[in-house]
Amino acid sequence: MRIAAVPLAAALAVLAWAGFAPVSVPSRDELFEIPKGTYARRMAGDKVEILPSRIRLTLGLNDTLLLRNLDDVPQVFGPTILMPGQSFRLPFEKAAEYQFACTAHASGQMTIEVEEEPAMPWSRIHWRVREWWENRTG
Amino acid sequence: MRGFLVAVLSGIAAFANAAAPVAGESLKAGVLSPVMAAPALKLTGSDGKPLTLERFRGKVVLLAFGFSNCGEVCPITLATLAGARKKLGADAAAVQVVYVTVDPERDDAAQMRKFLGTFDPTFIGGVGSRTEIDVAQKSFGISSTRKVNADGSYSIGHSSSIYMIDRAGGLRAVMPYGHPADDFVHDLKILLRT
Numbered sequence: 001m002r003i004a005a006v007p008l009a010a011a012l013a014v015l016a017w018a019g020f021a022p023v024s025v026p027s028r029d030e031l032f033e034i035p036k037g038t039y040a041r042r043m044a045g046d047k048v049e050i051l052p053s054r055i056r057l058t059l060g061l062n063d064t065l066l067l068r069n070l071d072d073v074p075q076v077f078g079p080t081i082l083m084p085g086q087s088f089r090l091p092f093e094k095a096a097e098y099q100f101a102c103t104a105h106a107s108g109q110m111t112i113e114v115e116e117e118p119a120m121p122w123s124r125i126h127w128r129v130r131e132w133w134e135n136r137t138g
Numbered sequence: 139m140r141g142f143l144v145a146v147l148s149g150i151a152a153f154a155n156a157a158a159p160v161a162g163e164s165l166k167a168g169v170l171s172p173v174m175a176a177p178a179l180k181l182t183g184s185d186g187k188p189l190t191l192e193r194f195r196g197k198v199v200l201l202a203f204g205f206s207n208c209g210e211v212c213p214i215t216l217a218t219l220a221g222a223r224k225k226l227g228a229d230a231a232a233v234q235v236v237y238v239t240v241d242p243e244r245d246d247a248a249q250m251r252k253f254l255g256t257f258d259p260t261f262i263g264g265v266g267s268r269t270e271i272d273v274a275q276k277s278f279g280i281s282s283t284r285k286v287n288a289d290g291s292y293s294i295g296h297s298s299s300i301y302m303i304d305r306a307g308g309l310r311a312v313m314p315y316g317h318p319a320d321d322f323v324h325d326l327k328i329l330l331r332t
């Protein structure tokens with residue numbers, strides 16, 4: 001009976017930590033880069049998909065999109081045109097789904113999902129489990 | 139000891155400088171870095187004069203693209219920009235809204251003047267030939283797609299971001315569609331100071 005209580009207590013402790021400890025990330029910037037040569041590769045017929053067509057951001061954590069054009073030509077990237085070597089830092093303050101045109105995608109579209117900050121215990125647990133799972137599966 | 143204190147204070151000062159946010163970082167809009175000159179604009183204004191960005195040097199320019207028959211995005215954008223100018227008070231004199239048509243087949247100078255005037259008589263529209271409009275759209279990365287309705291009329295889906303061009307003609311920031319007037323007021327106050 002006592003032996004069974006130990007893992008149960010440990011599981012509860014982990015659950016309590018996951019629900020109540022503040023969630024943090026190394027930077028509020030979520031960086032995406034268009035590598036040099038992307039346009040040339042696409043013109044050569046290579047269906048290169050450098051960026052995810054759907055990007056998820058979390059308010060209060062990683063809520064700023066940082067786009068960087070390392071290619072040799074201008075790219076329409078999200079809501080703006082980016083010259084070679086230029087970057088674009090776009091902060092989000094409202095949870096919503098944003099649709100942008102984006103020539104860096106073969107589809108020409110990019111969706112940015114901005115979710116609420118995980119403030120409640122359950123949402124923190126959900127956020128941590130999801131991050132762990134996505135990092136594990138790459 | 140004195141040398142040690144100087145070194146510590148210098149270190150603190152260096153950190154404070156490094157941590158101090160660049161003015162652009164506090165904008166509600168997306169910030170472009172490094173700042174580059176805004177692409178050239180060579181069109182005709184709804185006031186009948188040549189429309190170039192050089193014409194508005196010394197003012198902050200809010201540049202957007204749309205069309206007068208737009209029933210959704212454009213009226214909201216223009217009402218928002220008009221509201222922002224009202225909230226700015228006297229500072230509004232240093233802000234110029236330029237709205238370039240993506241529908242040159244239907245929007246001439248008179249049509250744009252009438253359309254924009256319902257929001258704010260100081261707004262200036264940009265019109266031109268299809269070729270001239272295409273060049274302007276390409277320069278700013280503006281996409282537009284014509285959608286033909288069942289009755290033969292058409293509407294146009296188009297990029298809806300608002301470009302913010304500083305007093306010196308630098309393309310500083312881009313505000314995505316949907317931000318309230320207060321966000322523009324916030325950013326314009328910063329851009330008017332810098």
